[in-house]
Amino acid sequence: RKEVEQDPGPFNVPEGATVAFNCTYSNSASQSFFWYRQDCRKEPKLLMSVYSSGNEDGRFTAQLNRASQYISLLIRDSKLSDSATYLCVVNWRLTGGGNKLTFGTGTQLKVEL
């Protein structure tokens, strides 16, 4: 089982639609969670951190479910500019010290007119 799993998509949605992505992780000791956005042939950039109580940033809402070990990203009122790959990132503390960031393979979103 992969440490972090995402549906690769693509998710093709019309402009204005609401779309949600899920991500599951295998390590129950995971401590922090993020969504990164990666545009085609560009570097990943932090979209938002994911907090236990859930958090919102404009049209984007992130949720964490520790019991079921998944995180989600909801995008409301999709824009053409939201077209990108969304990477789920999970961090856990290593027994020897230090932190391990593990990246999912990404979910591709295409927003269409």
Place this chain on the structure above:
Amino acid sequence: NAGVTQTPKFQVLKTGQSMTLQCAQDMNHEYMSWYRQDPGMGLRLIHYSVGAGITDQGEVPNGYNVSRSTTEDFPLRLLSAAPSQTSVYFCASRLRDFQGNEQFFGPGTRLTVL
């Protein structure tokens, strides 16, 4: 701030050649790392450094060397290039090795090994 910079943007090598991918950051970050990104594999950690003079191996270190003589620079050396090293390489940095710190990525180097 320029953030994280990488050179070159593109490179084609022949099998057996060596080269160095350059990475620099101007944010005074302690933690720097190198990843490779391959289709269907996600970003995989090659090597990382928690500060000047300290480096360690990640998930896929074979065939690569690193050094960290200054806080700013973290070059990645390919010792003898192989076609399996064809990939997109990203350098990244964050303030320190702390779970909450945002990680910043460079623009990437697209490497092809023939």
